[in-house]
Amino acid sequence: MQKRADSSFAAREVVGQPSGERTAFLKNRYLEAPLMLDIEYIRHLTESHQGTDGMEILERRAENHAHALERLTPVIHARDRIVGNKTRFIRGAVPYANYAAGPFLREMRQQEQDAQQKHIDQGRGGGIAEALKTARAKGYEVFSGKFLVSPEDGREFRAICEYWEDKCFMEVGDRLWKREFPQAQLIQDGWTIGLYSAPHDPCPEGRLVLDFEMALAKGYEAILAEIEEKIAGLRPGAIAEADKLHFWRAARRVLQGALAHAARYAEEAERLAREEKDPSRKAELEAIAAACRRVPAKPPRNFREAIQSYWFTYVLGHLEGSHLGYSPGRLDRTLLPYFEADPRITFDEAVELFEELFVKMTQIEYIASLSWQGLGHGNLFQNCILGGVDGGGKPADNRLSLAILQAQINMQMTQPTLSVWYDESSSEAFLLKAAECVKTGVGYPAFFNQKTYVEHERKTSGLPLEVIREHAAMGGCTEPVLGGLSYGVVQPGFVNHGKLLDLVLADGLDPNTGLRLFEPREPGSYVEIVESYRDKMHQAVRAWQQYWNYVMAAHRQTVPLMFCSVFVRDCLGRGACMDDGGAILNQTPTTLSSGLVNVANSLAAIRQLCFEEGACSYAELKKAVAADWQGYDGLRRLALDAPKWGNDDDRVDGIFLDLFADYCAWVRGQDNYLGKPYDPSMLAISTPVPFGKACAAHPDGRLAGQPLADGVTSPFPGTDIDGPTAVIRSSSKVDHTQIRGGLLNLKFHPTALTGERGSRNLLALIKTYFEKPGFHVQFNVVDSDMLRDAQARPELYRDLVVRVAGFSAYWVEMSKPLQDQVIGRTEHCL
């Protein structure tokens, strides 16, 4: 990068290259590919749905998915050795009209009325630019601002959406909650004003890790045999007992479909091999055919087959649902037995295979409502977590942990996001390799404290320590789950704390739209202001949780995940899908929020200015904020100088801790749709940008429309003036065991981390934070001047990847406001 860019920038110390010519080709092919819409899966699924009216829902879902799997075109791209993917294209998305047809139809009818959209910015460069270029050249239509679709497919897709319009998950859910639910108006007004993130129905699932170990070790044929035994042994008593038959028959059907799918790939590989002239490619195609004849039906015989088997299960589970955060699990552990048992595979060959695998994962795109695409910036949050400890507490990092890190150092793909389960017993070689990867500037791996999560899960689930340690995985951005044992974190989206603050300051009215969401309440003292805030937060959160419980009831009626349920224990044993509580752990659903740091900073400013120093009255401060500080320069300076989170200053940290504790306790007061308490979580993805755009000015000196603080405990950009150790001291005051998933962003100038000495200092920083104990920290290691140059000259930075939130993204495909936010994070350089 530096060779092409201005030499006055500090170089990123580690600049990787694909390990071989093949993966360099695959990466380039990816970077040059346009984004495509692929309607093949939804076409076959719809066709099957039309012919299965009246069938029990689990069996119907299995039949529909299997029907599609048996008909999808097997596509083996040039030079690929791992085959299969969600679409036929290099970069493709499946439009899940069965989840939410409405947003697609509204867009096709050119009347996208999503009120959220005005807060959302999308990127314009990279593969998005390629799509627009190709569209112009070939007469394709552009869908959702960035996906290409041929005119014929576009017409067919419209008919498919019309079929689903009144049957899809979103519509069934809306019919359930919009009429009788007393808080329905609050939810809808909340969407209008930016109090809540957009409806999550188009992409509700994910944050899910399947039991890949079981899939590989047993093979589908053995699982099918077990199902036959269960069916044969069923002696029903109560109705629920007889219902198990539906589940098992559905499980059988969906696995049969998967086997047929693999067989189609074997046939295609055999066909291509027959036609292939180049002997080395011919041999590769024969190996692909042999692998697809063997797996996933039977256990793999070598490392290559293990990766292929893993990938089939991964993709077919991914294809079934409209997932965000569907994750690879602890890949270094899952594949280790096959690596160790294969005498022919070398470390370098393993690295190259992982490079190929990561290109495959990055090729998966998703299409949802524009608002959600803006929030995730196209990232699918596939999070691969490495290292940590095993069930017995022994360090689990191994040679494949190093191979996986090396593969991403070489490739720097945006997917999967790599993470590290940190434990003080983790090997030095592993941690130094992780630090090396951080220094590429891609922003991963993020570091997670496994002990903190284990304690959280012990408190919430009561499961044995050994089980939690053994299965601790990451599902999505920063949400830990138990791989293969838990239903994914299916949550409604985010509550905007910043907007709640607007509503406090404007006495229940939204200052932008004039909509009244809460009764007027004019607080006269600091304590009353805090009370007003808590009251609104309580109402907004409770309504949000209850609304989502309605929606998930509709999920059970329309799109329960059958294939995935087969690979989550103990659905098979219990004869129940995940929606019916078949998983071992049902406490993963979270209530998410974003922007609490801004509220704490603002309350600290209100207390200091209006009730301690008497710089102004509360009424005057409200006026200044309503005027977006225009004409209040002096007062704004005092507000900016008031205590800010991230400087180890108890005057504001104490406020944050109180708000945080209150939020956590309140969230737990409501049961989720599986009958367990909701789990509090705070992370942010890209919400600080659209949420901030929706917010008026705040008493902390923030201007209207400026992004909010990112993450959970990240300081507001530019307000952490005492360095990264003070940020960590503030952040470590939080009890991270209270929440499922937290987030702290730190940005370093490359010179602060130079050499092995720089790596060791970084690791010492992480160790110190995790002793306190923190939960998560991630790093951007880039020169802000380089990022500014990348804004001005994007053509030179096509492959620049930076950390955004729980994910990394290609710089050129990010929106301008999000780019500005990453630049604005305080850069620690000494």
Add this chain to the structure above:
Amino acid sequence: MKVGGAQPPLSSSPKGRIFDIQHYAVHDGPGIRTLVFLKGCPLACAWCANPESRRSDREVRQILARCRSCLRCAGACPSGAIAETEGRPRLDRRRCAMCGGFECVAACPEHALIIAGEEWSLDDLIARVAKDIDFYRNSGGGVTFSGGEPFAQAEFLLAALAGCKRLGIPTAVETCGQAARADILAAEPLVDLFLFDFKVVDSARHRKLTGADNGVILDNLRFLADRAPGKIVLRLPVVPGLTDDENNIGAIAALAAELRVARVELCPYHPLGRPKYAEIGLPEPPDPPQPLPAELLRIAGVLETRGIRCGPA
């Protein structure tokens, strides 16, 4: 951390004058460190990057890039030292009474006027640096006292070093060596590492470039090297045309070899401190070029052929 960000609380223990405190410093001694910058320096090096460190008393820094010309400072100054010139406030330092109240600083809504040098009590300073004690422990880091010249506030420095040691915090002192022998003697047992800045061997040239000859400095260096050579890292500012000629590098290499210092660190000249001259009312000195990487490699080569460990700061 921004200059002027070190806001001291009030307390009654011994006082020192500090113009900056930086956390997570990683280039001035091992591990993760806190850097404490003490104000006042007996030298005035031609390449100085911290000109606000020279005077021992507090002074006003005027950062015009932040100024939005509201002229509130002019109205606030009791001595009439700030007047409008072409719409901008101009500070006449001859008229500034250094009133101690710094009314102008308090009046500025943009922090375009800040104070260089805050009074810190010993207790408050120790409490501040102790906040990062876990980071020091895990990284092999500690506290580095820099300046200015820390020995210019020798009494406070010694008390601060002792305060760190009482808490088990490793210490380093960056010094130019222009200090009283008795103070260096008293400090030595309390200091784990001396970052000893040594510029020019030829005394007449030293005087020309820094304002003082190097007799005391060399004596102190030899004295210290005699007692604890392993604690000394010799730091050489590499300023093209001023300190990097063959004679000087050769002489420094000979000195480092003779004294058996732990290692030599090369500190390449950078122009980042130059805007600060105008901010405190000093004329900007001539701007030497920055050394090229090849130049640094050449110097390191000369040192290493003498068997001296050498590296970047």
